[in-house]
Amino acid sequence: DGATWLWHRLNTWQRVVAIGVLALCTAPWVYLVVAELSVIEALILLGLVPLVTGILPAAFGRWINLVWVIALLLLGAGGALVSDTFANGAAMLFMLVAGAIIVFFLWVIFCVHPPASVEKDKTDLLATPETQRAVQAALSHTDGVYAGDVGGEPLFTSLEDRACVIGPPGTGKTTFMVNQLLRWAETQRPFVCLDIKPEIEGLVREQLVELGYRIRVFNPTQTGHDRYNPFDDIEGPEGLGELAASLIPSEGAEHAVFNESARDLLDAMASHLKAQQRKKRKGQGATLPAVRSLLESANDPAALLGQLSNSPDKAVRGIARGLSMTGANERLMGSIIATFRSNLRFLRYPNISESVSTSDFSLKDLTTDRPVALFLQFEEAHRDTTKDLMSAMVAHLMRYLIIHTDRSPVLLLLDEIGNAPAVPGLIQKLNTIRSRKLPTWLYWQSLEQMQRYGAKAGEGANIILGACDLQMVFRLNDNASAEWVSQRIGTVDRLIKSRSVSEGTVTDSRSLREEPVIFSHELQQLKQSEVIGVYREHRWRGMAKPYHQLL
Structure with missing residues (x-):
């Protein structure tokens, strides 16, 4: 001593x-x-x-x-x-x-006299050998989805897991997603990728062709790509109602009457076109351009409702009678028609109208033995024009794959899903796809983008992240996201050793101080492709390797 x-x-x-x-x-x-x-x-x-x-x-x-x-x-x-x-x-x-x-x-x-000093335990609890071994054991599903590296070993989530990734542009998020696609493609199983750059399809096309994939690209704003009519894969009135709800989303309680009536009108018009095709055994059936043409062919709302009242479809006639009661108020009916036209405004553009006029592929292709890669390219430059169609396509696609489970696992990667309006029923779908062989990864730029899924401040992030088994964050730029993630990861008691000097007497002491496992400013200082992961009770620091390290 x-x-x-x-x-x-x-x-x-x-x-x-x-x-x-x-x-x-x-x-x-x-x-x-x-x-x-x-x-x-x-x-x-x-x-x-x-x-x-x-x-x-x-x-x-x-x-x-x-x-x-x-x-x-x-x-x-x-x-x-x-x-x-x-x-x-x-x-x-x-x-x-x-x-x-x-x-x-x-x-x-x-x-x-020795100087006074304070020494704190600086062990990185997110990167200890014990932490790394525990995470590697928990994420060892080699038939699942690549989830980055820890301690030089790759991690894989199971086919039942849902994941949420947060990272602003320039942090390595997209290059990591390409790595995920290429690793998944080695198993020759189908996948769907929301590609808004669009650039991912071009990066992986050569490898996919070599692996025998049939590549489908739906880009509604560019010519020369595959066309798709969502009505072709709708098998019941519930699917049609969900598509209508996606195309005409809710915008608050004050607009509820207009929105709900506009959805009913879209539902009735599409069902009427289908019924006419079945009766006459000719015609193009239900398409979004056909629905718009039907609306424009009527001289006034009363004429349109009269045509629907004589539809071969009984359900259509019922909807028409209900709307006719509303039609007694011309201003109200005019507002409903205006809401309808406003939400289908994107059909005025020739390229978009042509892209949904017929189908060059079907979602059934994802359930066949031959591997299929489907890229949904809704370009950022046309976001304001196509956002409602993008939201509707994602909801429609998820519904189809949830219903049709007699197939191989389908990987669903939704890049920049925060740029779309709230996808109808997304939370419910995430909570029901666990056993549907539909591993789903959602990519966001910040927590703020999740707020549209909640009513109160911060509620959206809690709902989205609560529906996902794995959460992963790249370097964060905004303080709100960094502070929220730091709190979610939790705290730890750090050992503090201090030495004080008074009149030649040296006193050593020890104490415990509660502090975050990782501070918010540390989340804003992560290196390129470095990530912090959370999977159930596990927390770790890892690397989301970019695709060029795989090639």
């Missing part, structure tokens, strides 16, 4: 001097033991030295211990005086050295 206390009072050069002086003063003892005692006497003496120099003085405290050490040094030098082995000059030298040591120790004790 005394030696440790003294050692901490010295700086580096003082420690070097002390070690050298101690070595010189110890030399006479060692020499006497070796040269003048028998082997047995030497062993006895060497055995007693630790007891005399350490154990006994320790019982009397720090100061007695130091005095005892000084006394032993004097005895060592004095032994040289009575020994015939050393000349008087050598003995005198050792006496002088011993005196110097005494003066040195007294100077250190009374004049040298």
Whole structure:
């Protein structure tokens, strides 16, 4: 205890001097033991030295211990005086050295004061070997979806897991997603990718062709791509109602009458077109352009409702009668028609209208033996024009795959899903797809984008993340997201060691301080492709490797 206390009072050069002086003063003892005692006497003496120099003085405290050490040094030098082995000059030298040591120790004790200090345990609990082994064991589903690396080993979520990834542009999110696609493609199983850049399809096309994939690309704003009419894969009135709800989303309680009536009108018009096709066995049936043409062919709302009232479909006639009651109020009916036209405004653009006029593929292709890659390209440049169609397509696609489960697992990667309006029923779908062989990954830029799924502040993020088994964050740019994620990961009690000095007295103390496992500012300082992951009870620091490290 005394030696440790003294050692901490010295700086580096003082420690070097002390070690050298101690070595010189110890030399006479060692020499006497070796040269003048028998082997047995030497062993006895060497055995007693630790007891005399350490154990006994320790019982009397720090100061007695130091005095005892000084006394032993004097005895060592004095032994040289009575020994015939050393000349008087050598003995005198050792006496002088011993005196110097005494003066040195007294100077250190009374004049040298160690600085006050605070030392905190800085162990990264997100990257300890124990943490890494636990995460590797929990995410070892090699038939699942790649979820980054920990400790140099790849992680894989199961086919039942749903994941949420948060990362602003430029953090490595997209290159990681390409890596996920290529690893999944090695299993030759189908996948769907929401590609809004659009760039992902171009990066992986060559590899997919080599693996035998049939590639489908739906881009409503560009010519030359596959076309798709969502009505072709709707098998019941529930699916049609959900598509109508996606195309005409709710915008608050004050607009409920307009929105709900506009959805009923869309439902009735699409069902009427289908019924006419079945009756006449000709015509194009229900398509969004056909619905728009039907609306424009009527001279006024009354004429349109009259046509629907004579539909071969009984359900359509019922909807028409209900809307006719509303039609007595011309202003109300006019507002309903205006809402309808406003939400289908994107059909005015020729490329978009053509892209949904017929189908070059079916969602049934995702249930066949041949692997299919479906890319939904809703370009950011046309976001305001296609956002409602994008939301409707995602909801329609998820509904189809939830119903049709007699197939291989289908990976669903929804990049920049936060740029779309709230997908109808997304939370309910996430909570029901667990056993539907539909591993789903949602990619966001910030927590703020999730707010549209909640009514209160912060509620949207809680709902979305609560529906996902795995949450992963890249470097965060906004303070709100960083603080929220830091709180979600939790806290830890850190050991704090402190030393204080008062009038030559040094006091050491220890305490525990509760602090975040990772601070918000640390989340804003993550390296490129570095991620913090949360999977149930596990938290870790890992790397979301970009695709070019796989090739």
